[in-house]
Amino acid sequence: MNAKKWIASVAIAALSSTAMTAAAWAFQEAPMLTEMVEAGELPPVDERLPTSPTVVEAVEVGQYGGTWHRAYSGPGDRWGPTKLMEERVLKWTADADGNAVLQPGYIESYSVNEDSTEFTFTLLEGLKWSDGMPVTTEDVEFWYKDVFLNTEIVPNIDPTFAPGGKPLELEIKDERTFTIKFAQPYVYFLQILAKDSTGEPSLDRPSFLFPKHYLSQYNNNYASEEELAAAAAKYNVENWKGLWGSKGVLTAWWNNPELPVLTAWKIETPAPADVVTMVRNPYYYAVDQEGNQLPYIDRIEHRLYQDPETLNLMVAQGQIDMQGRGMNLDNYTFYKENEERGNYEVVPGRDSNVWSIVPNLTVKDEVLQELFQSADFRQAMSLSVDREAIIELTQSGLANAVAVAPVNGSPYHKDDLSSHWVDYDPDTADSLLDGLGLTERDGAGFRLRPDGQRLSVTIETSDQANAKTLELLSGMFADVGIELLPRVIDRTQWDNNRDNNDFQLQWMPFDRLTYVPADPRLMMGSQSYGTEYFKWYQTNGESGVEPPEGSAIREMYADWDKASQAVSLEEADAAVNEMIATFVDQGYVIGVYGEGVLVNIVSDRMNNFVPNLVQDDIFRGVGIARTQQFWLDQE
Amino acid sequence: MIAFIIRRALLAIPTLIFISFISFVIIQLPPGDYITAYAAELRHQGEYITEAQEAAMRAQYGLNDPMVIQYWRWISNIIFHGDFGYSLQWNAPVSSLIWDRLAITLAISTLSLVFTWIIAIPVGVYSATRQYSVLDYVFTVFGFLGKGVPDFLLALILMWVSFVYLNLNVGGLFSPQFQSAPWSVAKVIDLLQHIWIPLVVLATGGAAGLIRVMRANMLDELGKPYVETAYAQGLSEGRVVWGYPVRVALNPFISTVGWALPALFSGDIITAVVLNLPTTGPLLLQALKMQDMYLAGSFILVLSVFTVIGTLISDVLLAWFDPRIRYA
Numbered sequence: 001m002n003a004k005k006w007i008a009s010v011a012i013a014a015l016s017s018t019a020m021t022a023a024a025w026a027f028q029e030a031p032m033l034t035e036m037v038e039a040g041e042l043p044p045v046d047e048r049l050p051t052s053p054t055v056v057e058a059v060e061v062g063q064y065g066g067t068w069h070r071a072y073s074g075p076g077d078r079w080g081p082t083k084l085m086e087e088r089v090l091k092w093t094a095d096a097d098g099n100a101v102l103q104p105g106y107i108e109s110y111s112v113n114e115d116s117t118e119f120t121f122t123l124l125e126g127l128k129w130s131d132g133m134p135v136t137t138e139d140v141e142f143w144y145k146d147v148f149l150n151t152e153i154v155p156n157i158d159p160t161f162a163p164g165g166k167p168l169e170l171e172i173k174d175e176r177t178f179t180i181k182f183a184q185p186y187v188y189f190l191q192i193l194a195k196d197s198t199g200e201p202s203l204d205r206p207s208f209l210f211p212k213h214y215l216s217q218y219n220n221n222y223a224s225e226e227e228l229a230a231a232a233a234k235y236n237v238e239n240w241k242g243l244w245g246s247k248g249v250l251t252a253w254w255n256n257p258e259l260p261v262l263t264a265w266k267i268e269t270p271a272p273a274d275v276v277t278m279v280r281n282p283y284y285y286a287v288d289q290e291g292n293q294l295p296y297i298d299r300i301e302h303r304l305y306q307d308p309e310t311l312n313l314m315v316a317q318g319q320i321d322m323q324g325r326g327m328n329l330d331n332y333t334f335y336k337e338n339e340e341r342g343n344y345e346v347v348p349g350r351d352s353n354v355w356s357i358v359p360n361l362t363v364k365d366e367v368l369q370e371l372f373q374s375a376d377f378r379q380a381m382s383l384s385v386d387r388e389a390i391i392e393l394t395q396s397g398l399a400n401a402v403a404v405a406p407v408n409g410s411p412y413h414k415d416d417l418s419s420h421w422v423d424y425d426p427d428t429a430d431s432l433l434d435g436l437g438l439t440e441r442d443g444a445g446f447r448l449r450p451d452g453q454r455l456s457v458t459i460e461t462s463d464q465a466n467a468k469t470l471e472l473l474s475g476m477f478a479d480v481g482i483e484l485l486p487r488v489i490d491r492t493q494w495d496n497n498r499d500n501n502d503f504q505l506q507w508m509p510f511d512r513l514t515y516v517p518a519d520p521r522l523m524m525g526s527q528s529y530g531t532e533y534f535k536w537y538q539t540n541g542e543s544g545v546e547p548p549e550g551s552a553i554r555e556m557y558a559d560w561d562k563a564s565q566a567v568s569l570e571e572a573d574a575a576v577n578e579m580i581a582t583f584v585d586q587g588y589v590i591g592v593y594g595e596g597v598l599v600n601i602v603s604d605r606m607n608n609f610v611p612n613l614v615q616d617d618i619f620r621g622v623g624i625a626r627t628q629q630f631w632l633d634q635e
Numbered sequence: 636m637i638a639f640i641i642r643r644a645l646l647a648i649p650t651l652i653f654i655s656f657i658s659f660v661i662i663q664l665p666p667g668d669y670i671t672a673y674a675a676e677l678r679h680q681g682e683y684i685t686e687a688q689e690a691a692m693r694a695q696y697g698l699n700d701p702m703v704i705q706y707w708r709w710i711s712n713i714i715f716h717g718d719f720g721y722s723l724q725w726n727a728p729v730s731s732l733i734w735d736r737l738a739i740t741l742a743i744s745t746l747s748l749v750f751t752w753i754i755a756i757p758v759g760v761y762s763a764t765r766q767y768s769v770l771d772y773v774f775t776v777f778g779f780l781g782k783g784v785p786d787f788l789l790a791l792i793l794m795w796v797s798f799v800y801l802n803l804n805v806g807g808l809f810s811p812q813f814q815s816a817p818w819s820v821a822k823v824i825d826l827l828q829h830i831w832i833p834l835v836v837l838a839t840g841g842a843a844g845l846i847r848v849m850r851a852n853m854l855d856e857l858g859k860p861y862v863e864t865a866y867a868q869g870l871s872e873g874r875v876v877w878g879y880p881v882r883v884a885l886n887p888f889i890s891t892v893g894w895a896l897p898a899l900f901s902g903d904i905i906t907a908v909v910l911n912l913p914t915t916g917p918l919l920l921q922a923l924k925m926q927d928m929y930l931a932g933s934f935i936l937v938l939s940v941f942t943v944i945g946t947l948i949s950d951v952l953l954a955w956f957d958p959r960i961r962y963a
Contacts, residue, residue, distance in 0.1 A: 156690075237721070242695070272727055306907075
């Protein structure tokens, strides 16, 4: 570098640091887009990007181009493709240590007032929809007035967006700035946005935004009845509401290639094609650290498969570039064996599920009910499980013996909570059961209940694949004198049994153990150990079963009430930690194994996928790995 | 003869109405409905929808209406507008889903039927004319094996063998690079590399059964006096066998044409699922599992129309063949 050039670059550096604009950056774009610019189909990249685009720090600056091959199992699997490209005002991303942190997306800044009732967001300057139209607060207002509050489209506002029964309110400040107001403090609103965005009725759900210039022609506040009927006929749906809704042919990005979006890719060939394709959005708002417009990858192809074995074959034949969805730990050996042949690598992710035994605290059998409600009995069940044996025999040794408690990587994780009651100690279990007065035994060595019947409990699973685990559990329970009867039943029946308070034990993957306050319902008993209690809590005592006086579950409800009305995050987190501690200490749900390995198939061509991230629903699965900075080796 | 055909055709109408209603009801008999199945599927993948969302979807799809009303909404659209309704799961018109896949299904099924007959008839005839010969025993062993091994298992074994030992791309009808490519010589070669597995699987299962039927029918015929007479007249074995007993032995095949038509349409469901074929079978299976009643109902309706037409054709053929049936 000669002196002149050096001076010039210093001058540029000085300019850029004072001007603070992106003009000093030379933005680069994908060759595919350069061609379109040269053909006059697109404006140049500087005009397409916001003035100061969001910078997504790529693990390693990548090459443009290529097609990412993966597979999908049909319309029910649309969340697979969706999670590759969800957009939020704030999104969970992994920091350098792999911990989840909230990162702003298409906003320039945000702020929260002192008592957490007002949240102000400023959109990026020059942000554009995928058709090149500007994104402004008019789109926010359209979302609020014509969609969110429109009872024709959203009949019921989810309580998440109406704490205390009062829906959130919107105030537009200027073209880019708006404020969301709540009637009561709502400390977890940002975290909830990162998971659920602003709810119904769209699949893709960019928070607070709907493309007004495109969708108003199909909205009942703008279009006449005849126009709506004509649109419904055109798109072959029964009435215009079929255009909207969570599976609406117009509003679901996955159905409608014309829908303007903010996401890194948009749909090109929608289902029900055998190969669904997505193509890059030329107006995507983010760049990498060197000013290359993201995403790196041109296209994503999702090939339809009908049987899990077919997916395994695709993997072994090297037809998958990166996919975790649909991969099963049972096939771990198969995946490893074929790594070389399929030119891929099995990259571990971290599972946030804990597979557990869920007792029904309100079971109809009164003797069992009394036993399940006793902490000693739950402890005895927990201590009689030889977790290491189960992990070795059913999980290829790739899971951990843990209690149902916030998992590693969660801000609420504590080691002593995760190891609560997980040691294998059948002797203590025996003496605990003796202490409960279950001393009589029958000829087969099983304990007798106070009413003289054999102490026998049924455990239900909805998946044949778990039968082996349950057989093992059955043997371990028999050692301490409890007869455990495994049942594999239909999934719908399995769900209904919880709704109808009609089960004794269920074997289920207990999840939502990462950012607990984003959805604490499962831990509070809903669809789990205390479904009836939770009904009672949720309906203020109108239905369900009242928890017994002095029951610890009442403390948990009180803690959550405290957390949801707290004015600061610290105060709320203290209450949430209390609630978690009570839940774990009581051992309401008996964790067996969890925090296992999630299988991600990553081809040798694919770069920038970070291993060992927690991939769960709250963190939006693979989304936490920031798919827009993935790249494929180019020839 | 014409009166016979008209009488038969008229009888088909109430049959179809009955079948369509019964199938519509049976699809919805299991507990829950499409929304329950949908929510369960989401839950299985770690996603959740709230009960309010479920209720809203039920209202939108009209799932709260009495079943008779739902049935009428569906069937009246088919009769008056030729509109098979909307698949809840795919959020697309049923017709756009069915007919696309039908062409491939018909092609595969017809090819495999032809293969079946090409294998079964000569082998059956040979086995009967050379009863208890070495080859007859060999064919018998293979016949029983073919009949005994489930199709899907054979499909899995063939896939495994071609994957591990032949290094072929298996599953589906095309390799990924050809799937969305326009037709070319390379694509046809690629198709041939894939299509032999489903053809072999479907043909062996069918042929094994047919060989046994053909052999038994032929043995019945070969001992009859007219065969003896033909031989006594000095006709060659080929002319005797192919000219007379084979024609009679084919008689039962005619009456089973009725079953062949719906089988052509549905394909072999499990085999198709295992082989990842883009045919109609897997779609029907999925629709039934998800209680997507408009898609599944339309499928079953089309299948029963095919069955009824097929039966009608066999009836007509038989009546034309055998006067005793025509006047019965």
